[in-house]
Amino acid sequence: MTDVPDSQEVFEARLRAVGEAQYHDKHPFHHKLHSGDCTPDQVRAWVINRYYYQTRIPMKDAAFMSRVNDPALRRSWRSRIEDHDGSAPGEGGIARWLKLAEGVGLDPDYVASEVGILPATRFAVDAYVRFVRVEPLLPAVASSLTELFAPAIHKNRIAGLLEHYDFANSETLSYFQNRLSEAPKDVAFGLGWVMEHAVTRADQDAAVRALTFKTEVLWAQLDALWSAYVEPGRIPPGGWQPDEGLAS
Amino acid sequence: MTDVPDSQEVFEARLRAVGEAQYHDKHPFHHKLHSGDCTPDQVRAWVINRYYYQTRIPMKDAAFMSRVNDPALRRSWRSRIEDHDGSAPGEGGIARWLKLAEGVGLDPDYVASEVGILPATRFAVDAYVRFVRVEPLLPAVASSLTELFAPAIHKNRIAGLLEHYDFANSETLSYFQNRLSEAPKDVAFGLGWVMEHAVTRADQDAAVRALTFKTEVLWAQLDALWSAYVEPGRIPPGGWQPDEGLAS
Numbered sequence: 001m002t003d004v005p006d007s008q009e010v011f012e013a014r015l016r017a018v019g020e021a022q023y024h025d026k027h028p029f030h031h032k033l034h035s036g037d038c039t040p041d042q043v044r045a046w047v048i049n050r051y052y053y054q055t056r057i058p059m060k061d062a063a064f065m066s067r068v069n070d071p072a073l074r075r076s077w078r079s080r081i082e083d084h085d086g087s088a089p090g091e092g093g094i095a096r097w098l099k100l101a102e103g104v105g106l107d108p109d110y111v112a113s114e115v116g117i118l119p120a121t122r123f124a125v126d127a128y129v130r131f132v133r134v135e136p137l138l139p140a141v142a143s144s145l146t147e148l149f150a151p152a153i154h155k156n157r158i159a160g161l162l163e164h165y166d167f168a169n170s171e172t173l174s175y176f177q178n179r180l181s182e183a184p185k186d187v188a189f190g191l192g193w194v195m196e197h198a199v200t201r202a203d204q205d206a207a208v209r210a211l212t213f214k215t216e217v218l219w220a221q222l223d224a225l226w227s228a229y230v231e232p233g234r235i236p237p238g239g240w241q242p243d244e245g246l247a248s
Numbered sequence: 249m250t251d252v253p254d255s256q257e258v259f260e261a262r263l264r265a266v267g268e269a270q271y272h273d274k275h276p277f278h279h280k281l282h283s284g285d286c287t288p289d290q291v292r293a294w295v296i297n298r299y300y301y302q303t304r305i306p307m308k309d310a311a312f313m314s315r316v317n318d319p320a321l322r323r324s325w326r327s328r329i330e331d332h333d334g335s336a337p338g339e340g341g342i343a344r345w346l347k348l349a350e351g352v353g354l355d356p357d358y359v360a361s362e363v364g365i366l367p368a369t370r371f372a373v374d375a376y377v378r379f380v381r382v383e384p385l386l387p388a389v390a391s392s393l394t395e396l397f398a399p400a401i402h403k404n405r406i407a408g409l410l411e412h413y414d415f416a417n418s419e420t421l422s423y424f425q426n427r428l429s430e431a432p433k434d435v436a437f438g439l440g441w442v443m444e445h446a447v448t449r450a451d452q453d454a455a456v457r458a459l460t461f462k463t464e465v466l467w468a469q470l471d472a473l474w475s476a477y478v479e480p481g482r483i484p485p486g487g488w489q490p491d492e493g494l495a496s
Contacts, residue, residue: 055317055319056317058313058319058322059313059314059315059316059317060314062310062311062312062313062314062316062322063310063311063314064310065306065307065310065313065314065329066307066308066310066311066313066314066377066381067307068307068310069303069304069307069362071303071306071332071333071334071340071342071343072337074306074310074329074333075333075334075335075336078326078329078330078333081313081322081326082326084319085319085322085323085326086319086323087323088323089320092319094319095319114317129314133314
């Protein structure tokens with residue numbers, strides 16, 4: 001261990017290396033999903049569980065803002081909540097996710113009710129919200145930097161889903177399409193902020209740990225899906241059963 | 249004690265009675281301020297301490313949003329943060345409060361640094377933010393209903409300050425002028441939400457207690473000012489000293 005801070009270039013490379021090593025695009029569930037190998041029920045299980053993550057993102061962003069006493073930083077963060085919630089009913093990322101739910105044959109009201117979320121999904125996502133609520137601002141911001149790696153996975157996902165699944169079209173995939181322009185704006189700000197505020201080696205290490213933690217949060221969600229709906233395919237108590245919540 | 253809920257009319261009257269009994273417009277500091285009886289330093293002490301409350305309001309509102317999983321409710325709450333932070337540097341309620349700080353002869357950077365805030369002000373305001381962060385949503389919303397009583401005090405304040413103090417003009421008092429239109433919108437929503445969600449007598453009692461708590465938070469800030477800068481006029485450790493933070 002050294003106390004000398006890394007150069008900006010080395011520090012940024014360390015952050016990016018976390019994604020290379022363990023962003024959830026490396027998880028077998030993603031390969032299965034993108035290659036058309038998921039059953040309709042496996043796609044539905046992914047949509048239901050990922051919905052929980054979607055809904056907690058603006059809560060996480062509000063938790064961050066609740067700890068910021070600088071109006072300028074709060075202003076820069078605000079659009080993240082707006083992107084997810086929109087400005088009217090039916091707008092925003094969460095509503096777009098419910099369009100995807102509809103597209104895969106689920107009742108959007110069932111999905112929005114948050115019934116059937118795997119407990120392991122809740123635990124992972126709630127750990128993320130708690131992290132942002134209690135950790136210092138630097139790791140809190142750094143934990144959002146998985147957005148660095150998101151546009152690639154979203155492009156890949158749009159292409160893979162369009163190619164392999166009947167439900168996929170511009171409406172059902174509009175969530176991912178919108179994130180292609182939203183995520184780069186967020187991550188440009190977040191990365192700049194982290195680079196500026198991670199002054200010491202300890203700060204840089206904390207930022208790398210925070211981003212690592214966040215990749216673990218994402219990975220755990222796909223492991224939970226795999227365990228419940230792929231192999232062994234043992235749905236735990238509380239988890240969605242494939243005959244529930246279907247569109248009538 | 250009874251378990252029967254009050255009618256909507258009686259419940260609303262109970263809420264309004266809290267303001268009648270102990271909103272901070274009843275505090276002698278307000279009479280002193282509005283009647284022109286405050287020294288320049290007493291006005292400055294009020295501006296410095298009240299700044300801390302202003303800055304924590306959007307943090308409180310973000311803390312509330314961080315606990316709301318309904319995008320529609322978050323959307324309805326968002327404008328509160330926008331009102332305080334504005335959309336660009338120099339805009340919004342906090343920036344307007346700093347205009348007032350300048351007007352009364354303070355260096356706005358000193359005020360924004362949060363140095364010199366009375367510890368008792370911090371304790372009271374922080375208790376409010378914590379309340380909204382941890383209490384159930386119903387008392388959290390109910391605690392915002394002091395806005396019911398705010399337009400009257402703001403109108404009164406604008407008139408009193410304009411009449412009695414040289415610093416008072418449309419720019420320095422723009423914070424209060426803006427709140428005249430912002431507060432009624434917020435409170436119409438908040439009151440409606442509380443009326444709708446306070447179903448049981450226990451809910452109604454919790455809402456009344458929350459609003460009572462909030463009036464105590466406001467009252468404690470003026471007691472602290474009085475103690476430090478009026479009588480006995482004993483400035484506690486950490487409190488602003490009248491030769492500090494003046495505009496150069």
